[in-house]
Amino acid sequence: MSMAFSGTMQGSFVGVTGVPKFIELRSGFDWIWVKNQTVSYAAGANTGAEFYFDPYTMTNGQGTIYTKTAATGALAIAQMAAGTGFFSYDSSVIVPGASRATTAVSGAADPVVAAADVTGLVVGDIIRMYNQVGAHQLDGIDFTVTAIGGGGFTIGYMDQIVAAVGAGAYRKIPYNPIYYPRNRVITHITQATQAVVTTSVTHGYAIGQKVNFSVPMVTTLAFGMTEMNGLTGSIVAIDTVNNTFTVDIDSSGFSAWAFPLTNAPDFTPAQVTPDGQST
Secondary structure, three states, rough: OOOOOOOOOOOOOOEEEEOEEEEEOOOOOOOOEEEEEOOOOOOOOEEEEEEEEEEHHHHHHOOOEEEEEOOOOOOEEEEOOOOOOOOOOOOOOOOOOEEEEEEEOOOOOOOEEEOOOOOOOOOOOOEEEOOOOOOHOOOOOOEEEEEEOOOOEEOOOOOOOEEEEEEEEEEEEOOOOOOOOOOEEEEEEOOOOOEEEEEOOOOOOOOOEEEEEEEOOOOHHOOHHHHHHHOOOEEEEEEEOOOOEEEOOOOOOOOOEEEOOOOOOOOOEEEEEEOOOOO
């Protein structure tokens, strides 16, 4: 027999202003209360704030904010603006969202995908591209959304490509951390004494972890840095802002990295996968 988890869970985390924070829970929850511990609630001190959300009576993306002013200690209660509060994700749901049309992909360093319908899409969501006219090299690859606006959304961990105009589509892919190990598509590797690797979605790796590299060695793809294929390295540093990790592999003498162009034949993307097993 089985039963739902019952009890109170608590913990702490370090947040970054404007960057979503995923809090993984063992099962469904009745309510969540976040207290800002970086400010003082004493009279005459800085303003304090607390945040509350329950999935039964509140709209996804909202919540209640409690603030206390420094001068008087008065408590103010307000509803958080739509899209600025808490979002509840069920990680057991793995059905992709509905197909939505795209019309172009920019040639910016962080490509912007033109899409009229971004309803419900938030920074940190994972989307999958397909049928991208003029940008077929992005088809079938998952990307993390790093910004929304400008008539669409930004895929921030992708190399710069040639701007493409034409019909395409994308689907929202449910955030799903229950599968492991996480193999990730590589979008860039630097030439350095310790190679820095960028992946198309948040990699979730840790310092000290060993990873294997698979870079297709078909010359017609112009992938570049095929010398990484089959190598194993240990992660020595992680940059969560740029979604990169550094490995103890000297790639300074390797050929330069290059993501395939849109006219490349069908290909298997370069990937990185954790090595070994977890006990």
